[in-house]
Amino acid sequence: MDQPFTYTILQATLKDLSSLRELEHECFGADAWPLLDLISALTMPGLVRLKADIDGKMVGFVGGDAHRNEGIGWITTICVLNAYRRQGIGSALLESCEKQMGLNFVHLTVRVSNISAIHLYEHKGYHQVDIWRNYYNDGEDGLILEKRLAPLS
Ligand SMILES: CC(C)(COP(=O)(O)OP(=O)(O)OC[C@H]1O[C@@H](n2cnc3c(N)ncnc32)[C@H](O)[C@@H]1OP(=O)(O)O)[C@@H](O)C(=O)NCCC(=O)NCCS
Structure with a gap:
């Protein structure tokens, strides 16, 4: 049986641009962000950007x-x-990002057909609060999921 991976969650920087581009391409295909969006994600002040790293x-x-x-x-x-x-x-990336944002509510959008991601989000305490019709380029609907991290005051 395979050994479990030992990974570390680290801040990502502009040095990760080409790796992020490859990662996005493998994971999202036609939905991958364009280069300028990737540069923004790695450089814009105030954004959270975390990577899972295994031996570099x-x-x-x-x-x-x-x-x-x-x-x-x-x-x-x-x-x-x-x-x-x-x-x-x-799961570890999601939890680390929630923690770094430090807000009581977290939202995200997911394709209605993306069953593996929906499973992950439900597993981590998210539930549907809305649906955005024709949200994606190909016309697919997007589910808006929410997680409440702290009780309402
Ligand atoms: C969604 C994604 C990030 C999940 O990453 P991951 O490292 O496999 O997630 P985890 O190992 O933390 O999974 C946690 C739980 O989520 C659920 N889950 C994750 N992938 C699943 C799948 N393919 N089928 C069913 N449940 C799944 C399971 O409950 C899992 O727990 P388990 O393995 O103990 O059963 C990964 O599948 C991915 O990169 N997909 C392509 C990109 C994408 O669609 N991103 C989301 C855009 S909204």
Whole structure:
């Protein structure tokens, strides 16, 4: 049986651009972010950018955007290389991003057909609060999921 991977969650920087590009391409295909969006994700002040690293190789990434005026943090992207899935890396990236954003509510958008991601989110305490019709380029609907991290005061 395969040994479990030992990974570390680290801050991502612009030095990770080419790795992130490859990761996004493998994980999202036609939905992969364009180069300028990737550069923004790795450089814009205030954004959360974390990578899962195994021996210097980026095997996963999560982006977060804390909308502090609304009290809602958005998970903007999350992905793990296929060969490293189902080892808890996606969960660890998600939890680290939630923690870094430090807000009571976290939201994200997911394709209605993305069953593996929906399973991950439900597993981590997210539930559907809305549906955005025709949200994706090909017309697929997006589910808006929410997680409450702290009780309402
Ligand atoms: C979604 C994604 C990030 C999950 O990463 P991961 O490292 O495999 O996630 P984890 O190992 O932390 O999975 C945690 C739990 O989520 C659920 N889950 C994850 N992948 C699943 C799958 N393919 N089928 C069913 N459940 C799944 C399981 O409950 C799993 O726990 P278990 O392995 O103990 O059963 C990864 O599949 C991915 O990169 N997909 C492509 C990109 C993508 O769709 N991103 C989301 C965009 S909204």
